[in-house]
Amino acid sequence: MTIHDFGRGPYPARVRIALAELNLQDKVRFVEVDLRTGAHKRPEFLEKNYSGTLPVLELADGTYLAECTAITEYLDHLEGRPRLTGVSARERGMVHMTNKRAEIELLDPISVYFHHATPGLGPHVELYQNPEWGERMRDRALRGARYFDDLLSTRPYVAGETFSMADITVVAAFVFADIVKLTIPLRLGHLHAWHDRMLARPSVQGWRDMGRSTG
């Protein structure tokens, strides 16, 4: 399998962490797509992913899978025993609800803030910016952080009793928050305690180095 990604990106981090959690990192090779040049918006890349975003998983049969959640679902079911997306119907429902909420209430708003209220990837990529909208999304992300802090006051992981794809998505939100220098308020003690536990996971410690040739 081939992963087209930007090695330091928050969304690519979601798939890289999932690969490490599933011990699949040796089954993939990485092809770097430099967002800063706008390569992801050129026709030859849009053929891989209509949405022009990273990462994209390319299968041996030529199939292109985009969208971090879809890629994680695929990887999690490769060996027939899912560990990141839930097993029972209830677990799967909880993981997907929490993962989607992590996207729409936290990670995606931070991304919108990056693209609209900061220089983002530069004027050659950010063809339209609305700083007010970006600021509103930053505020939405801060409300989302409070939501997850409250959630984590009653459970060890965001979707329940076990680590899941949804935790990975919230970790990616912290990665993006760091990039845009958005402070997650320290008073959100449950969220920060959870994040400290996530940072202790080898998959979270090592995602940036994945795919780097050791030779």
Ligand SMILES: N[C@@H](CCC(=O)N[C@@H](CS(=O)(=O)O)C(=O)NCC(=O)O)C(=O)O
């Ligand atoms: N919904 C998509 C979003 C992916 C996404 O936004 N990826 C970023 C990569 S990174 O910023 O996290 O490195 C991107 O392609 N951004 C480029 C752009 O939006 O122009 C997913 O879940 O895969």
